[in-house]
Amino acid sequence: xxxxxxxxxxxxxxxxxxxxxxxxxxxxxxxxxxxxxxxxxxxxxxxxxxxxxxxxxxxxxxxxxxxxxxxxxxxxxxxxxxxxxxxxxxxxxxxxxxxxxxxxxxxxxxxxxx
Amino acid sequence: xxxxxxxxxxxxxxxxxxxxxxxxxxxxxxxxxxxxxxxxxxxxxxxxxxxxxxxxxxxxxxxxxxxxxxxxxxxxxxxxxxxxxxxxxxxxxxxxxxxxxxxxxxxxxxxxxxxxxx
Numbered sequence: 001x002x003x004x005x006x007x008x009x010x011x012x013x014x015x016x017x018x019x020x021x022x023x024x025x026x027x028x029x030x031x032x033x034x035x036x037x038x039x040x041x042x043x044x045x046x047x048x049x050x051x052x053x054x055x056x057x058x059x060x061x062x063x064x065x066x067x068x069x070x071x072x073x074x075x076x077x078x079x080x081x082x083x084x085x086x087x088x089x090x091x092x093x094x095x096x097x098x099x100x101x102x103x104x105x106x107x108x109x110x111x112x113x114x
Numbered sequence: 115x116x117x118x119x120x121x122x123x124x125x126x127x128x129x130x131x132x133x134x135x136x137x138x139x140x141x142x143x144x145x146x147x148x149x150x151x152x153x154x155x156x157x158x159x160x161x162x163x164x165x166x167x168x169x170x171x172x173x174x175x176x177x178x179x180x181x182x183x184x185x186x187x188x189x190x191x192x193x194x195x196x197x198x199x200x201x202x203x204x205x206x207x208x209x210x211x212x213x214x215x216x217x218x219x220x221x222x223x224x225x226x227x228x229x230x231x232x
Contacts (some may be wrong), residue, residue, distance in 0.1 A: 002157060033220075043222040044203065056219055090157055100146075103220065105157035 001100035003027065004106035006091050012112045018079040021109045025072055025093030031055070032074040033094070033103060049074055075103055078111070086113045116141050118207055120223035127195050128231045135190040135226050137205030145207040147188040148220070149179055153201045161203075164188060175199070200230045 003026035013019055025032050034046040036059075045058035049068035060066075063081075068074040078085060088110050092103040117137045125132055139145060148167050150158040162173025169181040179190045188205060205223040 002159070004157070042224045045219055045222075048219070058219070092158075102160060102163065105150075105159070106154075108156045 002104040002106060004051070004091060004093050004104050006089075006106035006109050008109060009107065010110050010112070012114065013081060014114055015083060017019075017074065017080055017081050017113075018077065019081065021078070021089055021091075021111075023074045023091030023093075023106060025074070025091075026104055029062045029093035029095055029104070030072065032068055032072070033092040034060075034074070034076050035090040035092065036087045037090060037108070038084075041087075046076070051061040081113045083113050086111055116207070116221050118205055118221050118223040120203075120205055120226050122226045123224070124227050124229065126229040126231060128195050130194050133190075133192045133195045133199070133228070135203050135205075135228070137188045137190065137223060139188065139205075139207045139221075140184050141186075141207050141221075143209065145209065147179075147181060148206040148208070148231075149177070149188070149190050150174065150204045151175075151205060152204065152225075158204060159188070176188045195230055197230045197232060200228055202227045 005024040007022045031050045033048045035043055037043045046060040047066050048056040052068050063079050066076045086109045090105050090108045092105045094103045117140045121136055148163045149161040151161050152158050161177050162171050164180055164181045166169050172178050177192050181188050202225045204225045206220045208220050
């Protein structure tokens with residue numbers, strides 16, 4: 001158990017809809033990362049938050065957004081969903097500014113867009 | 115450009131045989147190097163990491179990896195594979211330090227899926 005909790009485990013929705021994925025980092029970790037894993041794109045970094053602030057952006061679509069709350073949990077919002085958004089979405093956390101930069105991954109949320 | 119290449123998409127080995135998974139990277143500075151394993155339906159778990167020092171690093175589950183700067187490689191090895199090692203393995207690189215802005219971005223390889231024959 002990595003200590004990173006993601007909910008829900010599975011999400012089935014329709015095209016055009018909006019969903020929210022939630023992540024609780026390990027206790028004491030200030031940094032949260034979101035990744036998308038799909039068969040054709042592999043594991044892609046989406047966005048990083050550190051202590052409530054956005055720190056780095058990767059290949060995140062404009063239809064996607066994220067935030068990190070004062071209690072350090074994070075949410076990834078996906079809107080106007082398309083079939084191609086079907087993927088496994090991972091959250092990871094790390095201490096970031098202190099420590100060795102190792103990221104700890106949650107078990108993921110599997111999103112199916114029908 | 116920064117990149118990580120895992121040239122083998124699939125590898126099949128017999129239980130008890132030795133294993134080597136290849137990883138090559140292109141990175142401007144001295145990177146931190148990682149190997150992660152993803153079992154079916156699970157998240158990624160860190161197997162081992164290389165930051166500096168001894169170029170042969172030991173990890174969990176009997177895995178080891180060797181950093182070869184001249185070849186820009188960080189290959190993962192295991193002397194004797196167990197059926198429970200069947201999974202997908204990802205090599206990743208990160209910057210040599212956490213930036214002052216708190217950014218620490220991994221670049222992942224595309225993964226190697228390991229199948230183990232009984």
